[in-house]
Amino acid sequence: MSPIATETATDTQAPKAFHMLNGVEAATSKSDHCIPLKLSGALKTFKQFDLTTVIGTQFENINLTKILHSPECDQIIRDIAITISQRGVCVFPKQAELTIEDQKVLARKLGQLTCRPHTSDLYIHPLNQTTMPDGTIDAELTTLARDPAKKLYAKQSGFSGGAAIKKQSHIDGWHTDSSFENVPSDYTLLHMKTTPAAGGDTLFASAYEVYDLLSEPYQKFLEGLTATFMPPHHEPSNIESRMWKGARGSPENVGAELRASHCSVRTNPITGWKYVYALGHHLEGFDGLADVESKVIKEHLERLVTENPHLQLRFRWHPDDLVIWDNRGVYHSATFDYTAKRVGNRICGVGEKPYLDPRSSSRKYALNL
Numbered sequence: 001m002s003p004i005a006t007e008t009a010t011d012t013q014a015p016k017a018f019h020m021l022n023g024v025e026a027a028t029s030k031s032d033h034c035i036p037l038k039l040s041g042a043l044k045t046f047k048q049f050d051l052t053t054v055i056g057t058q059f060e061n062i063n064l065t066k067i068l069h070s071p072e073c074d075q076i077i078r079d080i081a082i083t084i085s086q087r088g089v090c091v092f093p094k095q096a097e098l099t100i101e102d103q104k105v106l107a108r109k110l111g112q113l114t115c116r117p118h119t120s121d122l123y124i125h126p127l128n129q130t131t132m133p134d135g136t137i138d139a140e141l142t143t144l145a146r147d148p149a150k151k152l153y154a155k156q157s158g159f160s161g162g163a164a165i166k167k168q169s170h171i172d173g174w175h176t177d178s179s180f181e182n183v184p185s186d187y188t189l190l191h192m193k194t195t196p197a198a199g200g201d202t203l204f205a206s207a208y209e210v211y212d213l214l215s216e217p218y219q220k221f222l223e224g225l226t227a228t229f230m231p232p233h234h235e236p237s238n239i240e241s242r243m244w245k246g247a248r249g250s251p252e253n254v255g256a257e258l259r260a261s262h263c264s265v266r267t268n269p270i271t272g273w274k275y276v277y278a279l280g281h282h283l284e285g286f287d288g289l290a291d292v293e294s295k296v297i298k299e300h301l302e303r304l305v306t307e308n309p310h311l312q313l314r315f316r317w318h319p320d321d322l323v324i325w326d327n328r329g330v331y332h333s334a335t336f337d338y339t340a341k342r343v344g345n346r347i348c349g350v351g352e353k354p355y356l357d358p359r360s361s362s363r364k365y366a367l368n369l
C-alpha cells in the first residue's frame, strides 16, 4: 500500500441508520449503533478455509464477477463483508474476470449492505489518482505499480544495493489505510495483476488480537485515550498544490491538513468487537500525553505486532488474486524485496467515524475463546 495510501473514547460518533438493498437489511440498533451482524448462510456452498486461527480466510471456487450479476448477489456480498470483518482478511484467488468497475461495485456493496453511513462512498486518495489509457483521471482508483529498476524505488526500499543508507527496520511500514482522515477507510480491495516470481508479499496483523493481548487495566487505560494520526512529511505546505481538491469519500474528508484525532480503541460496527486502532505509520501520538509517554505506548503496541507471529498473516500474491481486508480490524505492511514489476488495482471504501461503544466486547470474549 502507499505509505500514506488512516472522539473521544466514548460513543458519540456512531454510524446512523443504513440501507435496504434488494431486501437485504443492514441491522441497526435504536441507539444509532450498528449492532453486530449475523451470517445468513449464503456462503455455505462456497469452499473456504482459515489461513491462520486468528486472521485470514481463503475462498475457493468463487467467481465474484458472476456473483455481482446474480439474483443472490446482495445476500452473498453481505455475508462476505461480515466474514471479512470477522476474519480481518479474505482471499479470493483467480478473479481474472473482475474489472475495475466490478471492483468498485463490490467495494460499494460491502459497505452499503452492512454499516456504512449514507455520507460515505469510495475513497479518493489525496495525492494518488490513476490516469487511464484514454487520458482521463480515475480518482477512486489507485494503481500500485513499482518497478525495482527505477532509482527512486532503490532509495526508498533500502533493500537494494543502491541505497545510500541501509534501512534495518521496516516497523514504519505497518499502518491502516487513511487513518489520518476524519472518516477513514473500512474495506480495502487490492486486485493484483502483475506479480514478481517471488517477493512483494503483504503482511497483515489482527488489531482484535492486539487488544486481547493487553491486560485489563491496560485495556481500560488505552480506552480512555485519543490519538492523532498524520502521514509524516505531509504538511499542507508540502502537498496543497498537488492534492485532490474535493471531498475524499466523505464530506468530512476535506482540506489540505491530513490530520485527525480518533479513539485509540475502536468498535467494529460489523462484529461489535473492540480493537486497538492507535498503531502504525500514521500515528503521530496520544493526545495529552508527554512525548516520552506516547513513545513508550506506541513502541509497546508495535512490539505486540512484531513479536507475536500468531496474529500475523503473510500473503504471497499471484496474478488475479483479490484480497479484501477490513482496515478497522487489521494492520498491514508491504514488503519491498522484489526484483521484478508488481502492479495492482486498489479501491477503498470509506466507513464510519471511529467510535468506541462501551458495550462492545473483545473478540475472544465474544467467541468464548
Ligand SMILES: [Fe+2]
Pocket: 001, 002, 005, 175, 176, 177, 332
Ligand atoms: Fe495500505
